[in-house]
Amino acid sequence: MPRTKTISIVGAGLVGSLMSIYLAKRGYKVTIFEKRNDMRKMGAEGGRSINLALSNRGWAPLKEIGIDNEVKSMIIPMRGRMMHDEEGFLTFQPYGREGQAINSISRGGLNELLMNTAEKEGVEIKFEQTCLGINFDESLLFLDDNGSRKEVKSDVIIGGDGAFSVVRRLMQRTDRFNYSQHFIEHGYKELTIPPGAGGSFGLEKHALHIWPRGQYMLIALPNKEGSFTCTLFFPFDGDPSFSSLKTDEDIQQFFEKVFPDTIRLMPTLLKDYHSNPTSSLVTIKCFPWVKNKTVLLGDASHAIVPFYGQGMNSGFEDCRVLNQMLEEHNDDWDKVLPLFQESRKPDADAISDLALQNFIEMRDLVADEDFLLRKKIEAKLHDQYPKQWIPLYSMVTFNENMRYSEALHRGNMQKEIMDKVMSQPDIHKNWEKLDLNPLVEELNTKINS
Ligand SMILES: Cc1cc2nc3c(=O)[nH]c(=O)nc-3n(C[C@H](O)[C@H](O)[C@H](O)COP(=O)(O)OP(=O)(O)OC[C@H]3O[C@@H](n4cnc5c(N)ncnc54)[C@H](O)[C@@H]3O)c2cc1C
Structure with a gap:
């Protein structure tokens, strides 16, 4: 043409x-x-x-x-996930190797x-x-x-x-x-953490913040002017859900109990909750x-x-x-x-x-001990065999020349191998002594078969 x-x-x-x-x-x-x-x-x-x-x-x-x-x-680079537990304690999990980040952008x-x-x-x-x-x-x-x-x-x-x-x-x-x-059973609502004095950030700036709570979660991404846009991913129905939180008191009490460290950061919580739409996914x-x-x-x-x-x-x-x-x-x-x-x-x-x-990984597994150990072992594998073993998240997020379908396929093969590793008794005690070479060889065999 x-x-x-x-x-x-x-x-x-x-x-x-x-x-x-x-x-x-x-x-x-x-x-x-x-x-x-x-x-x-x-x-x-x-x-x-x-x-x-x-x-x-x-x-x-x-x-x-x-x-x-x-x-x-x-942009604001976000170098990892910052997890907020129910007591307000923080844990940081880097997304990839040094220098790798995803970027928050308007x-x-x-x-x-x-x-x-x-x-x-x-x-x-x-x-x-x-x-x-x-x-x-x-x-x-x-x-x-x-x-x-x-x-x-x-x-x-x-x-x-x-x-x-x-x-x-x-x-x-x-x-x-x-x-x-296909609509999932969860919807989402945007909420705001405004900038602090002089445009300061109320939370770590270079992280994607997650409050994982099993069946639901809150996340927050930084904006240039010091604010964070938060998104509550929450079921439409059941308890707790968008339909169970009706009054100001319900919303306030729920956030105080489940996301306690957000209360002081969200002065407009009730207004935002009522005025921002609940959208489907x-x-x-x-x-x-x-x-x-x-x-x-x-x-x-x-x-x-x-x-x-x-x-x-x-x-x-x-x-x-x-x-x-x-x-x-x-x-x-x-x-x-x-x-x-x-x-x-x-x-x-x-x-x-x-x-x-x-979604399951973000709302649930990121706070799970087995999941965290799996991530540690995979990070070690990636450090020692950077070309052969690449964590699934990195293949999807940081590897623009690998097709999504290949990332999914390789990720499934890596998962099969890691499932076996994680089923070993005492893996939590012995993981540092694991011989990694046979795992990489098994992966190569699977890929080439
Ligand atoms: C809560 C949420 C968070 C997200 N976070 C991320 C993220 O972190 N990273 C990421 O990569 N993606 C994210 N996404 C996905 C991302 O928003 C979409 O994939 C992206 O916007 C798709 O772009 P698009 O141009 O295809 O569609 P759209 O952005 O929807 O643009 C479509 C355009 O078409 C116009 N239009 C519609 N109908 C007509 C018509 N009949 N005639 C003329 N014009 C029309 C609309 O007005 C609009 O301007 C997120 C999505 C949601 C819902």
Whole structure:
């Protein structure tokens, strides 16, 4: 397809905006249609600070498009998990080797940077234009443009319109389109720890804070101005749950009992609890992602629960992979689109499953003695055999050149070996004397068989 062809992207979210930059750099004429108004004029997130964990898979594309230096000035590196127990005692678990960190970044700030960069590259972003329909045979987009209906013809249409994608819903009406959605029993609510005096941080700045409590948890990520955005992941029903905490007294007593060290840090707890929404968490899987010249990217094709901090990162990786394929196949979209969905789907499924598993790890296991010992042994294995044995978290988070599906596969093999190690009697006493070499050899044999 000659480079002067036109591409329409539905959604100026994180993924749609990033993909538009890649495509504008390749020479396409790109227009984004976004249903909301321009967050740069209206202020993102209604004045609330909402942050995300950006890790290596998200960095790689930001570097490729040349905005990594700007992004660096927006992040706070988080070098590990800081666990808060019910007495308020703290334990720090590093995420990886020295220097490795995930990065807290403002969702609105990153989205604005991506939109500004897109416009500098010549992308046109049209706000308050909602996608209503698509004629897939003709690549025709039907839009609501401030109350009037409009048609736009393009060579390629990209659905970057998020978890409740209209583009995907329209594909669902076509033949042999598979779709599933699954809501977990937990929802989430954002709460705030405001900055201390002079913009100081009320908790350790370079950590992702977790209050693991078995069936639920609270987490907190730092913001540049000294505040923390906290998220309570909590069941919708049962006791305790969003439905059991009704009055100010219920909420106050619950936090005093279960998250005691947060009380002095959250002066607006009751106000935030009542005014911030309780939102649900969904996993969405579908296939195919491509219909003629329309393709889904990011949450539109694979919305996942947030417990691995990989939703945006995996969406950014979609953009990087699609761009690489266009490069390798001389922008032959007829070749690239089927290849893209075939190759990317197993990776999206892998991170979707890993994200669900990690909820159990975060809310429960991070405070479990066996789990902590397992982590220590794996860290030792990784120290001595850095190329052969890489903890699953590191493969997913810090290894942007390993596919998610491979990380999941290797992680499962490592888990089988570690399950045997952990079942040894007296392992808690003898772990330092363990002979690690046979474990690595067993792993190599499994990988090569
Ligand atoms: C609580 C929570 C915490 C998270 N934490 C992390 C994290 O730490 N790290 C991480 O990597 N990911 C995280 N995620 C996931 C991340 O937010 C998503 O994966 C990411 O936002 C997906 O980007 P997207 O561009 O595909 O979709 P979105 O960000 O949802 O953008 C979609 C855009 O499309 C627009 N749109 C929708 N419908 C239409 C239409 N009909 N016409 C025109 N425009 C339309 C929307 O207005 C929006 O601007 C988290 C998610 C949640 C819920």
